Amino acid sequence: MKRLSFDSFQYEFNRQQEPRLHIEPGETIQVETEDALSGQIRKAGDRRDKAKVPFSNPVTGPIYISEAEPGDMLAIKIEAIESRDGQCATYTGNPKQLCQWLGTDVPDGAHVCPIEDGFVYWSEKIKIPYTPMLGCIGTTPAYGMPSTMPAGPHGGNMDIREVTVGNTLYLPVFVTGGLLYLGDAHAAMGQGELSATGLEMASQTALTIDLVKGKTIAGPRIESPEEIITVASGTPMERATAEAFAQMILWLEADYGWNRWRAYDLLTHVAEISMGYYEGGGLAVKIAKQYVEYPS
Known part of the structure; x- marks a missing residue:
């Protein structure tokens, strides 16, 4: 390798x-x-x-x-x-848009977290699953x-x-x-x-x-064992959301035989969203494969 x-x-x-x-x-x-x-x-x-x-x-x-x-x-x-190295790190960072409510006197908050046995030990009392x-x-x-x-x-x-x-x-x-x-x-x-x-x-x-070869896509896509996922980015995040939904509809139409308007209807009821950094506008739309298999 x-x-x-x-x-x-x-x-x-x-x-x-x-x-x-x-x-x-x-x-x-x-x-x-x-x-x-x-x-x-x-x-x-x-x-x-x-x-x-x-x-x-x-x-x-x-x-x-x-x-x-x-x-x-x-x-x-x-x-x-x-x-x-069996560890990860984080710090508080700049709250940016949250300053309106939280203020600007922000502690650094830097700390190192061990990774052991499938968990991140964020503190002595709190452990987070390693994902x-x-x-x-x-x-x-x-x-x-x-x-x-x-x-x-x-x-x-x-x-x-x-x-x-x-x-x-x-x-x-x-x-x-x-x-x-x-x-x-x-x-x-x-x-x-x-x-x-x-x-x-x-x-x-x-x-x-x-x-x-010869497969052109407009932007990132992800496939898991259970879902297909489109990703868009930009601000405001509403715009990225709309684009990610549109790209999902076009994917269903092009590769899975869906009528775009039936896909539009279906996504209204079963789609899920995954957010990246909220201020950066990264947004993913997901649909379970159990729905994708039945074009209508």
Whole structure:
């Protein structure tokens, strides 16, 4: 199995960077990533100092997938996400829109949480189930050079909990080779990622990356054993919600034989929503496969 180590802090999806790994479609690889806090909180007393490291969400890559061309689609099966050092970290962060009600006198709140026996020990009395996910993963756009802060049609900083072990993420290809980057692993994250900081961890992730030739999609999709999921991003979040619903309807129409207006009706009654960082506008719409199988 090929392995890609964490090498240096990168904060852009950069099509001008030389690929660090070349793979064939269908290969399974292991990728090391640094945490979203750029490794600044590792032990008691550490603090997130943006004066020294102003950026967040360093990614590892790019990964070049042979035969991938614009208009194709990557199918990325997430096989495993593991902590590299048996711990994760978080801090209070800036409450931003909450300041109207909570004020601006915010403690740093930085602390390191051990990961043991399938739980994150957030405090001596509170343990949180270990449910790892990738917050930031994406292909490289054909124009511009987005940072690892926003999400978009390429993926990016989606912070969607369903980008997790056992699920397959579908991403559009915009440039030759796809040029995939990933990072920002979380040991767990609540809906909305309120403080913009999950339980951040340096990770080792196993991925099987396949290629679907000639399959063009408008943005990220996810498939779990039980659901299909569309992802959109942008603000206001109502706009991202509308786009994610529309992309789900078009997916049902194109691939599953649904009439779009019957799908529109059905989603009104059975769809669910998953939120990424509430201020960033990342939003996923989900529908159980039990409904998808019966076009009407």
